[in-house]
Amino acid sequence: MKITDFSQPIRQSSKGIIIIFAFNAYKFFKRFFVLFIAFGVSLARKKTFASLTPQTIILIIIGVLIIILIIAILKYLNFKFYLSNDDFHLSTGILNKDNTIIPKSKIQNVYIKQNFLQQIINVVSLNIETAGDEKSEIEIKALDKATALLLKEELFTTSNIRSEEIETNANVRVFFKVSPKRLLLEGISQNHFRSFIIIASFVFGFYYEFKDYFRELKLKQRLEDFITIDGDNIVNFLIINTLFIIVAIIVSLFFSVVKTFITNYNLEVLEHNTKIEINKGLFNKLSLSLTPNRIQNLIIKTNRLKAYFGLYTLSVKQAMVQAKQQKNYKIVAMEKAQTKNLVLKIFKSYNEDVKAHKPKKYYKYILAYRALLLTCILNIPAFFLFGNKFWLINIVLVFTCFLYVTFKYRKAYYKIDEEYVTVGRGYIDTITEIFEIHKIQSIELKQNLFQKRKNIASLNIATASEETTIPYIDKTDAMLIYDYLLFKVESQDRDWM
Amino acid sequence: MFINQQVEIETLPKLSTIDLKPISGQYFKIVIFNKLIIYSLFIGLVIAGKFIVQKDFFQTNYTIIIGVVILCCLINFVLARLAFKKRKYAIRNKDVIYSKGLIVNSITTVPISRIQHIEESRSWLARQLHLATLKIFTAGESGSDLKIDGLPLEEARQINDFLSNKVNENN
Numbered sequence: 216m217k218i219t220d221f222s223q224p225i226r227q228s229s230k231g232i233i234i235i236f237a238f239n240a241y242k243f244f245k246r247f248f249v250l251f252i253a254f255g256v257s258l259a260r261k262k263t264f265a266s267l268t269p270q271t272i273i274l275i276i277i278g279v280l281i282i283i284l285i286i287a288i289l290k291y292l293n294f295k296f297y298l299s300n301d302d303f304h305l306s307t308g309i310l311n312k313d314n315t316i317i318p319k320s321k322i323q324n325v326y327i328k329q330n331f332l333q334q335i336i337n338v339v340s341l342n343i344e345t346a347g348d349e350k351s352e353i354e355i356k357a358l359d360k361a362t363a364l365l366l367k368e369e370l371f372t373t374s375n376i377r378s379e380e381i382e383t384n385a386n387v388r389v390f391f392k393v394s395p396k397r398l399l400l401e402g403i404s405q406n407h408f409r410s411f412i413i414i415a416s417f418v419f420g421f422y423y424e425f426k427d428y429f430r431e432l433k434l435k436q437r438l439e440d441f442i443t444i445d446g447d448n449i450v451n452f453l454i455i456n457t458l459f460i461i462v463a464i465i466v467s468l469f470f471s472v473v474k475t476f477i478t479n480y481n482l483e484v485l486e487h488n489t490k491i492e493i494n495k496g497l498f499n500k501l502s503l504s505l506t507p508n509r510i511q512n513l514i515i516k517t518n519r520l521k522a523y524f525g526l527y528t529l530s531v532k533q534a535m536v537q538a539k540q541q542k543n544y545k546i547v548a549m550e551k552a553q554t555k556n557l558v559l560k561i562f563k564s565y566n567e568d569v570k571a572h573k574p575k576k577y578y579k580y581i582l583a584y585r586a587l588l589l590t591c592i593l594n595i596p597a598f599f600l601f602g603n604k605f606w607l608i609n610i611v612l613v614f615t616c617f618l619y620v621t622f623k624y625r626k627a628y629y630k631i632d633e634e635y636v637t638v639g640r641g642y643i644d645t646i647t648e649i650f651e652i653h654k655i656q657s658i659e660l661k662q663n664l665f666q667k668r669k670n671i672a673s674l675n676i677a678t679a680s681e682e683t684t685i686p687y688i689d690k691t692d693a694m695l696i697y698d699y700l701l702f703k704v705e706s707q708d709r710d711w712m
Numbered sequence: 713m714f715i716n717q718q719v720e721i722e723t724l725p726k727l728s729t730i731d732l733k734p735i736s737g738q739y740f741k742i743v744i745f746n747k748l749i750i751y752s753l754f755i756g757l758v759i760a761g762k763f764i765v766q767k768d769f770f771q772t773n774y775t776i777i778i779g780v781v782i783l784c785c786l787i788n789f790v791l792a793r794l795a796f797k798k799r800k801y802a803i804r805n806k807d808v809i810y811s812k813g814l815i816v817n818s819i820t821t822v823p824i825s826r827i828q829h830i831e832e833s834r835s836w837l838a839r840q841l842h843l844a845t846l847k848i849f850t851a852g853e854s855g856s857d858l859k860i861d862g863l864p865l866e867e868a869r870q871i872n873d874f875l876s877n878k879v880n881e882n883n
Contacts (some may be wrong), residue, residue: 708825
């Protein structure tokens with residue numbers, strides 16, 4: 216049923232009960248997850264748990280579920296919202312009644328989400344974000360899609376500009392749509408090291424939580440038996456390690472690909488006249504809109520492998536967006552030309568062909584010193600791990616250091632023109648950051664004692680969402696840039712948002 | 713209306729020509745007080761260690777260990793004294809500048825048009841010494857906020873009024 220009149224207090228779709236119930240039940244079971252495992256294990260061993268019979272426990276669980284259901288129904292009945300003039304009103308609460316009023320002009324973001332359960336029963340949730348801390352977010356958990364879209368539009372149109380806005384919405388153009396093949400490539404070319412760390416920390420966390428049960432399984436002893444079959448034999452040791460590494464790589468690869476698919480399934484970028492919209496997600500469908508004047512920084516990322524496949528990622532950093540939401544404003548697997556077009560769409564007069572300046576050579580030496588210091592430190596654990604052959608790892612380490620310094624220096628540059636600052640950096644990734652000069656919030660010139668002797672300084676430039684560093688440039692240049700940027704910000708009287 | 717005048721880099725207001733003003737010397741008393749608390753904590757820990765730690769190595773080299781700790785405290789104190797002189801600030805018509813640091817020197821500027829709000833805070837010690845701390849908040853990352861310690865109370869009030877007026881004008 217599509218609701219078109221928002222002026223009277225209305226409830227969300229009655230399916231909302233299911234969503235609230237499922238959400239609360241999930242939260243409840245998640246909190247007592249460990250207890251349930253303990254219960255299962257001790258039940259398997261002794262047939263009882265804390266002197267309760269299985270029947271009683273099942274009754275308790277059913278009782279809890281019924282309570283959760285009642286709470287869900289009450290929550291649903293007490294959740295009402297309506298629009299009046301230019302305000303959004305919301306009343307919630309079973310015992311403590313809360314009344315929230317948000318002026319439309321203060322709404323920062325409205326986005327539509329759909330998780331797996333919501334997809335099954337065909338509803339969407341609508342989130343309203345305002346500036347301020349994390350608690351200021353409002354979520355309407357169950358609306359049918361047509362209503363949600365209409366409400367979203369209503370929220371974005373204040374009474375005086377309504378007619379204009381409706382006109383522009385007719386002009387929707389699909390700017391970019393990702394193909395499964397490109398997503399697969401994107402997944403493969405991801406940083407698998409990160410995936411590996413996620414998996415490893417998950418496994419360790421799991422192990423730590425259930426240490427006692429694992430101990431009973433004598434897992435450790437079995438593992439040790441397995442490893443120490445021919446412990447002295449270095450070849451065996453190497454083979455086991457290589458196997459382990461290969462398995463880790465395959466698991467990480469698989470994890471990366473699946474993760475990329477789940478978060479970016481059916482990614483598309485739509486272009487309205489004034490707004491840009493991003494839709495994506497498999498289990499959690501998201502619909503986000505970008506408003507150009509709120510955008511602070513654009514970050515384009517690629518790496519050697521990705522550049523070979525022609526894959527570029529564009530992250531859009533907006534002011535007043537929570538960190539959790541921030542990572543969703545990421546468009547992956549674009550072609551270079553598409554990235555360029557999108558940048559031009561957001562920053563209208565952006566021009567790439569400005570002379571790029573590089574940090575001083577001294578930056579290279581500092582990077583080298585730092586990398587070599589780390590190498591020296593890494594030698595200590597290597598000595599304990601590999602004994603007298605420890606120096607062999609230095610061949611690998613020094614080579615890595617060399618690559619690190621060369622690439623890091625090669626990729627570092629900065630460009631400044633009338634309106635924009637562009638900064639390049641990265642080691643494995645190639646990162647390009649772009650922001651508008653009039654959105655600068657503060658500038659810092661930093662110089663340590665060693666830099667002072669060489670007359671070198673670094674600049675930190677902060678916008679409302681990101682701090683960008685221009686490292687190790689000539690101090691006189693740094694001062695000129697400092698003065699120039701300040702002059703630009705202070706003489707223009709343009710708003711940062 | 714947008715006027716795109718040509719910018720002569722040489723004629724821009726220069727950072728290097730600004731007279732930065734040092735903060736009140738009184739504030740060093742607060743720095744000393746805070747440092748003393750930390751030093752006594754460290755030295756106290758080492759002294760307590762003499763009665764708790766039973767290792768031979770620790771007991772035989774006790775004088776050296778406590779000497780090193782005291783020396784570290786002394787060096788830290790000298791550095792703090794030298795760094796204190798580097799804490800300077802300036803208010804211009806359009807921005808606020810703060811400079812600090814001996815080993816890593818930094819000069820931060822916040823344009824007045826980017827200030828979100830200003831906070832004046834005074835600890836118990838600062839109240840005794842008639843000092844105040846001005847915190848200037850921007851919408852940027854937390855790192856881009858400015859904090860000027862040890863301003864004479866009268867001056868802090870004046871700056872606060874001046875900036876507040878400017879900020880309100882802009883809105």
